[in-house]
Amino acid sequence: MTSLGARVVLAASNAARKVGQSLDSLGKSMEVVKYSERLVPSTRFVAVDGVAPTVSTNTAFVAPNASVIGDVTLGKDASVWYGATVRGDVHKVVIGDNTSVGDRAVIHVAKIQGDFPSIIGNNVTIGPGAIVHAATLKDSCVVAASAQVLDGAVVESNSIVAAGAVVTPGTVVAAGQYWAGNPAKMVRKVSEEELQLMATNSLETLELARMHAYECDKDLEQLTKDEEAYEDATTRDPEYFQPSPDGQKDEGDVLGQGSPGLIFDSVLTNPEEGLKFNQKKKAAQKE
Numbered sequence: 001m002t003s004l005g006a007r008v009v010l011a012a013s014n015a016a017r018k019v020g021q022s023l024d025s026l027g028k029s030m031e032v033v034k035y036s037e038r039l040v041p042s043t044r045f046v047a048v049d050g051v052a053p054t055v056s057t058n059t060a061f062v063a064p065n066a067s068v069i070g071d072v073t074l075g076k077d078a079s080v081w082y083g084a085t086v087r088g089d090v091h092k093v094v095i096g097d098n099t100s101v102g103d104r105a106v107i108h109v110a111k112i113q114g115d116f117p118s119i120i121g122n123n124v125t126i127g128p129g130a131i132v133h134a135a136t137l138k139d140s141c142v143v144a145a146s147a148q149v150l151d152g153a154v155v156e157s158n159s160i161v162a163a164g165a166v167v168t169p170g171t172v173v174a175a176g177q178y179w180a181g182n183p184a185k186m187v188r189k190v191s192e193e194e195l196q197l198m199a200t201n202s203l204e205t206l207e208l209a210r211m212h213a214y215e216c217d218k219d220l221e222q223l224t225k226d227e228e229a230y231e232d233a234t235t236r237d238p239e240y241f242q243p244s245p246d247g248q249k250d251e252g253d254v255l256g257q258g259s260p261g262l263i264f265d266s267v268l269t270n271p272e273e274g275l276k277f278n279q280k281k282k283a284a285q286k287e
Contacts, residue, residue, distance in 0.1 A: 043067040048089045060098075061209035064216055075099065075122070079209035091115070091134070096122035100205045102145070103128040110134035110151050114169075123202050127163065135167070138175075142198055147184075160190055160198075234284040 044062060045053050048070035055062070061079040062068060068080060070088035075097040080086060083104040086093055091109035094117070101107060105126050110116045116134035120126070124137050127145035135149040138156045143149055144163040151169040155161060159173045162180035173179050173186075178194075180187050218226070236242070 043069070046070070051088075053086075053088075060206055061213040061216075063212070066101075077206050077209075079205065081105075081128075081209075088118075091117045093118045093120075095120045096124065096139070098122055098202060098206055099124040099126070100202070100209065101126045102130060105130045105132075107132045108134065114151050116152050121157070123199070125198065125202060125205065140198065140202075141173075158190060158195060158198075160194065162187075231281075231284075235280045 042064075044064060044066060045055070046067065046069045047053075051071045053068045053070070053072040053074065055068070055074045056076045056078070058076040059074045059079075060077045061081075062074070063080060063082040063084070065082055066080045067085045067087070068074065069086065071092040072086050072088040073092070073094045074080070074086075075095055077098040078095050078100070080101045081103045084101045084106070086095070086101060086107045088109055090111035093107055093109060095101070095107075099120055099122060102125075105128060107118050107120070107126070108131075109118050110133065114134065118132055118134055118136070120132065120137045121139035121141075123140045125142045126132060126137075127143060127147065129146040130143045131148040131150075132143060133149070134151040135153040136155070137143065137149065138154070138159075140158050141155045142160045143155065144161060144165070146163055147161045147165045147167070149155060149161060149167045153167045153169060153171045153173070155167065155173040156175035156177075158176045160178045161167055161173065161184060162178065164182070165180045165184040166182040167173060167179065168183045171184070173184075176190050178187050178190050179185060
């Protein structure tokens with residue numbers, strides 16, 4: 001039999017819930033422009049049938065709004081950029097080291113019509129909006145923006161698939177060749193200059209990915225500090241007291257806030273300084 005205390009708690013909970021619902025209904029009735037905010041769950045990493053993505057601890061960057069779904073393996077220094085989707089729901093996707101998947105690119109697999117995973121090697125560049133569907137990309141190749149590599153196709157090492165090209169199912173792009181068109185055909189050999197450019201671009205993308213990863217990992221406190229530091233740097237007179245470098249304590253430190261700065265020499269003590277400060281702030285906002 002339920003105790004008296006439990007009954008009291010249950011009754012109080014039900015009453016509080018009803019009061020809350022009533023207040024919510026009252027608030028809705030008072031709204032001029034009704035709007036319901038819906039929280040969308042993150043799809044950055046999603047498991048399918050109990051299989052979650054395997055992401056290297058040294059993966060360079062996975063954008064906050066990218067989707068890595070199911071049986072997907074991301075290698076060291078790999079990056080998946082904004083809006084990209086890597087979906088290994090009916091087969092596996094393997095992405096090698098230092099490979100970048102560009103903005104809005106899609107990587108998928110096949111099971112119904114054919115049985116193909118997507119296997120992507122090391123140092124591969126997949127451009128923005130490109131599609132790799134159940135295909136194999138060998139090391140150090142490039143699939144340019146909006147190009148498509150379809151079911152069962154293979155792009156060998158040091159090859160380039162030009163922007164907008166469509167490599168049809170089952171096609172093999174031989175090593176060191178440049179393919180373009182729809183359907184894609186061999187145009188010429190890849191030049192030495194292009195090979196060097198591919199290697200340089202791969203390293204630059206890795207560096208950029210690390211920078212984006214650092215910025216995206218910042219919490220609200222760090223973002224607030226960055227904003228305050230930027231505002232201070234753009235409005236503080238260079239001839240006035242300057243903040244101490246991080247980790248160093250100035251002799252004139254006051255309560256851990258550094259040497260006297262804008263907070264000590266503004267409208268409180270010198271009204272004319274406050275007017276100058278506001279003018280600088282407005283000028284900085286217009287730029």
